[in-house]
Amino acid sequence: MDIPQIKKAPKVYDVAIIGSGAGGGMAAYQLSKAGANVVLLEAGGYYDPADPKYITQLKWPYESPRRGAGTTRAFGDFDAAYGGWEIEGEPYSAVKGTEFHWFRSRMLGGRTNHWGRISLRFGPDDFKRKSMTGIGEDWPLGYDDFAPYYDKVDKLIGVFGSKEGLKNEPDGIFLPPPKPRLHELMLKKAGKNIGIPVIPSRLSILTKTINNERGACFYCAQCGRGCQAYADFSSSSVLCIPAVKTGKVTLINNAMAREVLTDAKTGLSTGVSYVDTVSMTEQTVQAKVVVLAASTCETARLLLNSKSARFPNGLANSSGVVGKYLNDSTGASRGAFIPALMDRKRYNEDGVGGMHVFTPWWLDNSKLDFPRGYHIEYGGGMGMPMYGFGMGIEGLNGKVAGRDGKMKPAGGYGAGLKDDYRRFYGAYIGMAGRGEPVPLESNYCEIDPNTVDKYGIPTLRFNYKWSDAEVKQAKHMQDTFEEIIHALGGMPMGNKPGPENNYGLEAPGKIIHEVGTARMGSDPKNSVLNKYSQAHDVKNLFVVDAAAFPSQGDKNVTWTILANSWRVSDYIIDQVKQKNI
Amino acid sequence: MKRRDSLKTITLSSLGLAGLNPQIAAAETLTPPDVKPVKIPGGRQKFEAERDAKLMAEKFFTPQELQTLTVLSDIIIPADSRSGSASQAGVPAFIEFMVKDQPRLQTPFRGGLRWLDNQMVKRYGKKFAECLKAQQIEMVELIAYPEKATPEVSQGVSFFNLMRGFTATGFFTSQMGIKDIGYMGNTPNQWEGPPADVLKQYGLTGNE
Incomplete structure (x- = not known):
């Protein structure tokens, strides 16, 4: 192969956006609707959940030779998200004694192809945790700054839920929530008895149509596979494809960004250099404004790799804060068997993709030994049997009386065993806590001095350890799970996680909610961006993914990424009009 | 080409x-x-x-190994009045694919089959698949109940747990198994909450 030659495209776009997930998709949508010429760079290929080429929705497990196992996709053959925590040719590392698992989805829509559609607003307290607790960081913004944009996102994209009037769980403009499933009604009843709220979940799934471009949910429970009716939110179907239809967006797929380019004299960004991953050639695009939306860690990597004489520590990094304060949600879970649900009547219980009810944070941290809250997500029901179905039954069938009322030894084989699988179907529930961590300067990603990926781009090295705050929170989750299980009359599965394994606290990165590596702030000495997500050091450089977030609440951050990206897009339009950038 | x-x-x-x-x-x-x-x-x-x-x-298992997997899977999930057996639902072919797809499974399966054959030859002078049904069941009884099994056959218990799990997944994710278990979804519908008779059965109103 010849040495790749660097070619310069002559066209200068108004805006170059790197990444087509929630943040990049929203920016492309808003900026193109406002008339800007946008080039949208996506590291992976094209994807449209309505194109049979990509559809996995409504397929049966036996249409996969591995019955949906996750051998080549982290969440199984039918999951819409390509990629995972490990991608061939794209390594990363961690400093000894620390760990971080980095999930990447190289495709149109990015990681919005894998998420639970959980669409929670941050509450007023979530923006000022430092003021409230003395640790962590405040945002340079408050709920009032975000509220109008949350409203707009609710209307544009759609979210179901219920008005609850809770202080730190602001209500939105909701579509009707789906009715609870049987085990969810039992959870609501049990919750009432022990003082734990269980309310309708808030998911971006259309229980009613909201426009002519998208259909309504038809209750197959498979949002994770992408929806051919566009009845759930993913950035590809709801933002990127409509943005491209404006004719103002040039979408370049298979464009793996290498660096943000800058002018040595002005210090302004001038475009992006990238690798065309199909032809393995070096390319550049030029633009008047550069918007980073490559995902929290990839955005930090790009800034740190965009070194020049003027920016020796990487772009927009005079504070040295780029890469720091990396924080992922905490996660811990437990399963239970509910004897009352054995021998259930069969009916179609699919519902929407995900839980119909959840538990928002309900306690006061000032009265607890850990500083941040968590919410609880629930699973269960008579779902489609997939890879893993029936495995491990020997851990359960010795603990439950048979049809004749007699106990029998665990394990077994033959007709009796076959009947056990039928009896136990749909009698399990799962609970998962998702909590807010305390962002720490000591948790960070940096450029690995020794390693490059297959494109020759220096890779990330992580340094991440949970603190006592997260471990204690996980302990509280486990105690709560058992309380709920007992209130349900259920049997907890497996051993209760304890101090030996951090109470089941998942490793950093496993929950895929990481934020914080280029945080906003009022002080350029300890933040990367101002409150408009605009780099303190480079006025025509913006970040619209969750790298900009000083903290994440116990709320899945997608809805806030969308609201922030819209808010920042409005600011960019305004600044261009005022000729400030 | x-x-x-x-x-x-x-x-x-x-x-x-x-x-x-x-x-x-x-x-x-x-x-x-x-x-x-x-x-x-x-x-x-x-x-x-x-x-x-x-x-x-590719092929991984020998015909003799596949034969043993077939016999074992049908002992674990036999045909009954509601549905067919594990092998009728394609379980051996599913396991054959899985060990190629996830090579870490190869040694537990191949080694487990050899452990089993070795035990059978010691006890009955023949490999598992060639033994009489009663002999096969006698052996399975020793390894099918983890809490009752003796320490001498603990490796056999592990293998049988593995085999039971893959047989269950292979069977209940097949067309036959899905019909058997009674999964009724994967089709467009309107969700209106649990049926009235189900709510009644559990003493619920739907407005908990």
């Missing part, structure tokens, strides 16, 4: 269709010449389709 096809490929490149960009043309020569084009089913990435096709074409 047939000679005629490879000629076609050369012609395309040399006529310059892909050769407009010299970098792309150079990269193209890196493609191995004998890769057969694989039909990519909907919902699969190209590398996944190629990998699946390659795995399908």
Whole structure:
């Protein structure tokens, strides 16, 4: 192969956006609707959940030779998200004694192809945790700054839920929530008895149509596979494809960004250099404004790799804060068997993709030994049997009386065993806590001095350890799970996680909610961006993914990424009009 | 690749269709010449389709091993009045695919089968599949109940747990097994909450 030659495209776009997930998709949508010429760079290929080429929705497990196992996709053959925590040719590392698992989805829509559609607003307290607790960081913004944009996102994209009037769980403009499933009604009843709220979940799934471009949910429970009716939110179907239809967006797929380019004299960004991953050639695009939306860690990597004489520590990094304060949600879970649900009547219980009810944070941290809250997500029901179905039954069938009322030894084989699988179907529930961590300067990603990926781009090295705050929170989750299980009359599965394994606290990165590596702030000495997500050091450089977030609440951050990206897009339009950038 | 096809490929490149960009043309020569084009089913990435096709074409288990897997899986899930047996639902073929797909499973399965045959030869002078049904069941009784089994057969218990799990997954994810378990979804519908008789059965109103 010849040495790749660097070619310069002559066209200068108004805006170059790197990444087509929630943040990049929203920016492309808003900026193109406002008339800007946008080039949208996506590291992976094209994807449209309505194109049979990509559809996995409504397929049966036996249409996969591995019955949906996750051998080549982290969440199984039918999951819409390509990629995972490990991608061939794209390594990363961690400093000894620390760990971080980095999930990447190289495709149109990015990681919005894998998420639970959980669409929670941050509450007023979530923006000022430092003021409230003395640790962590405040945002340079408050709920009032975000509220109008949350409203707009609710209307544009759609979210179901219920008005609850809770202080730190602001209500939105909701579509009707789906009715609870049987085990969810039992959870609501049990919750009432022990003082734990269980309310309708808030998911971006259309229980009613909201426009002519998208259909309504038809209750197959498979949002994770992408929806051919566009009845759930993913950035590809709801933002990127409509943005491209404006004719103002040039979408370049298979464009793996290498660096943000800058002018040595002005210090302004001038475009992006990238690798065309199909032809393995070096390319550049030029633009008047550069918007980073490559995902929290990839955005930090790009800034740190965009070194020049003027920016020796990487772009927009005079504070040295780029890469720091990396924080992922905490996660811990437990399963239970509910004897009352054995021998259930069969009916179609699919519902929407995900839980119909959840538990928002309900306690006061000032009265607890850990500083941040968590919410609880629930699973269960008579779902489609997939890879893993029936495995491990020997851990359960010795603990439950048979049809004749007699106990029998665990394990077994033959007709009796076959009947056990039928009896136990749909009698399990799962609970998962998702909590807010305390962002720490000591948790960070940096450029690995020794390693490059297959494109020759220096890779990330992580340094991440949970603190006592997260471990204690996980302990509280486990105690709560058992309380709920007992209130349900259920049997907890497996051993209760304890101090030996951090109470089941998942490793950093496993929950895929990481934020914080280029945080906003009022002080350029300890933040990367101002409150408009605009780099303190480079006025025509913006970040619209969750790298900009000083903290994440116990709320899945997608809805806030969308609201922030819209808010920042409005600011960019305004600044261009005022000729400030 | 047939000679005629490879000629076609050369012609395309040399006529310059892909050769407009010299970098792309150079990269193209890196493609191995004998890769057969694989039909990519909907919902699969190209590398996944190629990998699946390659795995399908390979064989891991010997016919004798497959025979033992077949007998064992049918002991675990036999036919009854509601549905057929594990092997009728394709469980041995599913396990054959899985050990190629996830090679870490190969030693537990192959080694487990050998452990079993070795035990059978010691006890009955013949390998598992060649023994009488009563002898096979006698052996299974020793390893099918983890809490009752003796320490001498603990490796057999582990193997049988593995085998039981894969038999259950293989069976209940098949067309036959899904019908048996009574899963009624995966089809467009309107969700209106649990049926009234179900609510009544559990003493619920639906407005908890």
